[in-house]
Amino acid sequence: MNTQRDSMILRAFREEGGQMLVWMALLSGMIIGVAGISIDLGHTYVCYRELQASTDAASLAGAYAMTLPGATTTTVQAKVNAFSSATTNGVSGANASPNLPSATATTTFRCVTDSTFVPAPCSASPTGYNVLQVVQSSTIPTYFIRVLSVVGIKAAQSMTLSAKSTATMMAGKSTQVNVAMVLDTTASMGSNDSDANCNNTRIYCALSGVQKLLQGLTPCSSYSAKTGCTPYDQVSLFTFPNVKASTASNDTTCPSANPTILPYSTPAQGATWSAPSGNGATYQITNYLSDYSSTNQQGGSVSSSSDLGIATGSGTGSNCKGIQTPGGDGTYYTGAIYAAQSSLVAAQAANPGSENVMIILSDGDANAQSGKMVNSSNQNVGHSGNTYPSLDDQCHQAITAANYATANGTIVYTIAYGASSSGCASDTGSLAISPCSAMQQMSSGWSSGDTSHFYSDASASQNKGQCAATSTYTLNNIFTSIAAKISQARLIPDGIT
Numbered sequence: 480m481n482t483q484r485d486s487m488i489l490r491a492f493r494e495e496g497g498q499m500l501v502w503m504a505l506l507s508g509m510i511i512g513v514a515g516i517s518i519d520l521g522h523t524y525v526c527y528r529e530l531q532a533s534t535d536a537a538s539l540a541g542a543y544a545m546t547l548p549g550a551t552t553t554t555v556q557a558k559v560n561a562f563s564s565a566t567t568n569g570v571s572g573a574n575a576s577p578n579l580p581s582a583t584a585t586t587t588f589r590c591v592t593d594s595t596f597v598p599a600p601c602s603a604s605p606t607g608y609n610v611l612q613v614v615q616s617s618t619i620p621t622y623f624i625r626v627l628s629v630v631g632i633k634a635a636q637s638m639t640l641s642a643k644s645t646a647t648m649m650a651g652k653s654t655q656v657n658v659a660m661v662l663d664t665t666a667s668m669g670s671n672d673s674d675a676n677c678n679n680t681r682i683y684c685a686l687s688g689v690q691k692l693l694q695g696l697t698p699c700s701s702y703s704a705k706t707g708c709t710p711y712d713q714v715s716l717f718t719f720p721n722v723k724a725s726t727a728s729n730d731t732t733c734p735s736a737n738p739t740i741l742p743y744s745t746p747a748q749g750a751t752w753s754a755p756s757g758n759g760a761t762y763q764i765t766n767y768l769s770d771y772s773s774t775n776q777q778g779g780s781v782s783s784s785s786d787l788g789i790a791t792g793s794g795t796g797s798n799c800k801g802i803q804t805p806g807g808d809g810t811y812y813t814g815a816i817y818a819a820q821s822s823l824v825a826a827q828a829a830n831p832g833s834e835n836v837m838i839i840l841s842d843g844d845a846n847a848q849s850g851k852m853v854n855s856s857n858q859n860v861g862h863s864g865n866t867y868p869s870l871d872d873q874c875h876q877a878i879t880a881a882n883y884a885t886a887n888g889t890i891v892y893t894i895a896y897g898a899s900s901s902g903c904a905s906d907t908g909s910l911a912i913s914p915c916s917a918m919q920q921m922s923s924g925w926s927s928g929d930t931s932h933f934y935s936d937a938s939a940s941q942n943k944g945q946c947a948a949t950s951t952y953t954l955n956n957i958f959t960s961i962a963a964k965i966s967q968a969r970l971i972p973d974g975i976t
Contacts, residue, residue: 519621519638526578526619527640530564533574534644535970537563537584538613542646545608546695546963552588552608559586559613579640582617596971597647612645612973645973648963655833656712656965657767657826658696659819660689663841663896664718666806672897673940676953681941682804685840685896686791688954689716690781692838693791695962697777698769710769712965715822716790717762719743719815720808724754724761731765731786734798737805743852745814745860745868748883752818752825762815764790764802767826777966811847811873812839816880823889835889836965839881839921842941843895843914844902845873865910872910874903874917881921892961893922894934896954897941915946934960 537559544550544558563572564582575582588608591597597609618639668682677684692714699708718730722738729736744760755761764786771787772779781793788794792801816839823835847870852860854868865872867879881891895918902914912920915935919925922932934957935948952960 523619523638523640526617527642529574529576529578530582530615530617530640531642531644533562533564533572533576533579533582534584534613534615534642536574537572537615538611538644538646539970541586541611541613542648542969543963545611545648546959546966555588555611556586559584559611563613564615564617578619579617580619582615584613584615587612587614591647591975594971594975596975610645610647610971610975612643614641614643616641643973645971645975647969647971655710655830656696657823657830657833657835658692658712658714658965659717659823659835659837660692660714661717661719661762661812661815661819661837661839661841662689662802663810663812664802664804664806665720665808665810666804667810667842667941669804669806670941674938674943676936676938676955680804681896681939682802683792683800684939684954686801688840688894688958689791690793691955692958692962693771693781693787694778695959695966696771697966698772699775708769708775713767713769713826714765714771714787715767715819715826716764716787716802717815717819717822718764718802719762719810719812720806721760721762721814722764724756724759727761727764730790730802733789733794733796735789735794735800735803737803740805740807742850742859743808743811743814743847744818745852745854746818746821747855748817748867748880749887750817750821752821754822762818763822767822808851809847810841810845811852812841812845813867813873813876813880816877816884820880820884820887820889823884824887827888836892837881837884837889838892838894838961839918840894840896841898841918843874843898843918843946845877845914845917846902846904847873871905872907873905874912874914875906875910878917878920882926885923889923890932891921891923892932892934892964893918894936894954894957895919895946895948896936897939897943898935898946899942900945918946931964 540562541555541559544555560567563584564574564579565572565584589610590608591610618637620637672681672684696712700711720740721744723741726738729738741760768787770785773782782788783793783795790802819837827833827835854860860868862871863869865875867876885891898915898918900913900915903912906912919933930949933948935946936954937944937947
C-alpha cells in the first residue's frame with residue numbers, strides 16, 4: 480500500500496504539463512513586446528516622414544521668400560514658420576500635426592560661393608545669403624514599448640525625431656524657359672519719371688528693370704556655367720512700334736541709334752513664326768539669346784557685348800544708351816503680342832520640354848491713328864469693330880491677344896507702368912475700358928481671380944497711384960520678383976553649406 484502511494488507521489492513530481500503556463504506567460508510577454516516595437520517603430524517612421532516633408536516645405540518657402548523684394552532674415556524666418564510644424568508666438572505652422580507635438584524649427588542662413596548646386600550669388604538677395612537650412616525636431620510618445628516596464632524591462636517612454644532640409648534661392652527650374660520681353664518704346668516712354676525710385680527717363684527706368692530680370696534668370700545649364708554656356712533660359716526682346724528689320728541692329732550696336740519706324744504690322748493669330756528681314760516690319764529686336772550674363776551664371780552683371788546687354792543699356796561708351804523712344808505711330812501692341820507668341824511657339828518647338836513666358840510693359844493706352852496700321856497686304860487698316868486688326872477697340876484686341884497666348888500655354892506677366900484709370904479712347908460703349916484694367920485683364924489668370932501675374936509701378940510720376948496692384952513694387956523689384964517666379968527655389972544636398 481505504501482509502495483503504491485510512493486509511486487503516485489513520484490509520478491506527481493515528474494508531471495510537466497503545468498510548466499506550459501510559465502512558458503506561455505513568458506512568450507506572451509515577448510510577443511506583445513515585439514508587436515509593440517513593430518507598431519511603435521511603424522508609427523515613428525510615419526511621423527518622421529511627415530516631419531521631413533514639413534521641413535522640406537518650410538525650407539522651400541524660406542528660399543522663395545529670400546527672392547522677394549525687401550526680404551530680410553526676419554521676413555524669411557516668418558515664411559519658414561508659416562510652413563513648418565512648429566507653433567511660434569501662439570500661431571501654428573501650416574504643417575502642424577497631432578503626430579508631431581511640441582515641434583520646434585531652427586533656421587540657419589549661409590552664403591555658399593563654391594558649389595554648382597548654388598548658382599545664385601549672395602548679393603542677389605537683400606538678406607545677403609543664398610542658402611538656408613531648416614532643422615525641425617519633435618518628441619513623440621511610445622505606446623506599446625512602454626508596457627514592457629510592467630514586467631521589469633526598461634523601455635523608452637518617448638522618441639525624439641529630427642529632420643533637416645537645405646534649399647537655395649532661384650536655383651533654376653528643371654526645364655528651360657523661353658522669355659519674350661515686349662517693351663513699350665512709344666514717345667511717352669521718353670518722358671521723365673521724377674519718382675525717387677528712378678528719376679530718369681521712363682525708358683531708362685524700364686531698361687534698368689529688364690537688366691534685373693536678366694540677372695535673375697539662369698542663362699546656362701548648371702554643368703556648363705563655369706566653363707562655357709549651354710543655353711538654358713533664353714530671352715528675346717520685342718518693342719512696339721515695330722521697325723524696319725534691316726535697322727533693328729541700331730538698338731544692339733554701339734554707338735546706338737534709333738531704327739526706322741514703320742506703321743504697325745498685324746501678324747495673324749497663330750501664324751508660323753518667321754523672323755522678318757530686309758525692309759520688312761519687325762517687332763523683334765534680338766533673337767532668343769542666353770549670352771546676357773558676363774559670368775554665364777545667374778546673378779552675374781549683364782554682358783556689355785551681348786545684343787541684349789547693349790539693347791538694355793549695358794554697352795560701354797556715352798553713345799551707347801540702349802533702346803530709345805522714336806515714337807511717331809501712337810500705341811498699338813496687339814501685333815507685337817501675336818508676333819511674340821508665334822516666336823515663343825517656335826522657340827519651344829526647337830527646345831522640347833521648355834516653357835514659354837511673355838512679359839509686357841506698357842502704360843496700356845492703345846491709341847494708334849488711321850494710316851499707322853497696315854494689314855498683311857500692306858494696306859491701311861480701317862474700322863471693323865472688335866475684330867483684329869481694327870482701329871476700334873484697340874485695348875480689347877490686346878486683351879484677346881494676350882489671353883490667346885495664355886490659352887496656348889504661355890504665362891503672361893503684365894507690368895502697368897504709369898497706367899491711367901481713364902483712356903483707351905477707341906474702346907467705347909459696352910467695351911469702354913481703362914488702360915489699367917486692360918493691363919490687368921491681359922495677365923494670365925486674371926479672369927479667374929489670379930492676380931499674381933499683374934504688376935504695377937503705381938509710384939511712377941506719370942498717372943501716379945491710378946493703377947494699383949496687389950503688391951506695390953518699384954520697377955526693379957517688379958522684375959526681380961518676376962525672375963524669381965520664372966525661376967524657383969529648390970532643395971540641395973544638406974552637406975552643401
